[in-house]
Amino acid sequence: MLIHPQFSPIAVKIGPLAVHWYGLTYLVAFVLFLLLANLQTRREPFASRGWSGRDVEDLLFFGVLGVVLGGRLGYVLFYKPGYYLAHPLDIPAVWQGGMSFHGGLLGVSLAMIIFARLRRRRVFDVSDLVAPCVPLGLASGRIGNFINGELWGRFADPALPWGMVFPQSGSPLPRHPSQLYQFGLEGVTLFVILWWFGRKPRPLGQVTAAFLMGYGAFRFTAEYFREPDSFLGPLALGLSMGQWLCVPMVVSGALLWRWSARQARA
Incomplete structure (x- = not known):
């Protein structure tokens, strides 16, 4: 049985200025996007469609706004609408925590x-370029969750070799390190699949569809090991909010895949 190392959330402190690990993981995610998206512009079909490094930089600017605004509003609307309706001045307080991937996805x-x-440009031309560049950024964010000792997993069998006690949870029992599961599934594994799948030109929208279905399936699976939010708990059919939000992702991905295949045949 392992004990969470209880890292300090502050990576660097210079006088009154403190740089938090979680903020650095966002920075790493944005840098990774720049590197990967620029590689994307050099391979087909994007190279012949006139994509440039300047396009990637501008796209990152729009994406950052979408991630921050969409992620925060998604958390407000999906997870704590009652609280923020009563405390609207707390909505901009992102430093208190509370971001939603699914809200960020809508924002992006x-x-x-x-x-x-x-x-x-066609929307799916943009999203097909972006999709393979996202998972490693998500992986970076999950490392931030692990460093902070947040979003811990459900209780695990004490015999599980990597079962971990998270003192922040208030329980001495071992839990699944679900942040690392998500790092491996929706981060590294999804990146490998999408980068390999997108190595050759695909029908318009198909890489985007693969991302939606892949992330939705991996996140849905990982949620079985992640402790549901205490203020929500399990919802209908015993599923968490994260799982329910993944259902429309998988369905829309499957419909987009079907549409893409039909357009290719036509």
Whole structure:
């Protein structure tokens, strides 16, 4: 049985200025996106469609806004609407925690639509370039969750070699290190699949569809090992909020895959 190392959430402190590990993981995610997206622009079909490094930088700007605004509003609406309705001034207080991946996904989707219209590109041309560049950024975020000792897993069999006690949970019993499960599944594994799948030109929208289905399936699975939010608990059918939010992702991904295949045949 392992004990969470209880890392300090502050990576660097210079006088009154403190840089938190979680903030650094966001920075790493954005840098990884720049590197991977620039590699994407050099391979087909993006190279022949006139993508440039400047496009990637502008797309990152739109994406950052989508992640921050969408992630925060998603948390407010999906997880604690009653609380924030009563305390609307707390909505901008992102330093208190509370971001939603699914809200961030909606925010980024809106950002890509705006970017596509401004640049007169097809939306799925943009999303197909972006999709393989996202999972490693998500993996970085899960490392931040692990360092902070938050979003811990459900109780594990004491015999599990990697079962871990998270003192922040208030329990001396071992739990699944679900942050690391998500790091491996929706982060590293999904990246490998999408990067391999996108190595050759695919029908428009198909890489995006693979991301939606892949992330939805991996996150749905990982949620069985992650402790549900205490203020929500299990919802209908015993599923968590994260699992229910993954259902429309998988369904929309499957529908997009079918549409993409039909367009390719046509």
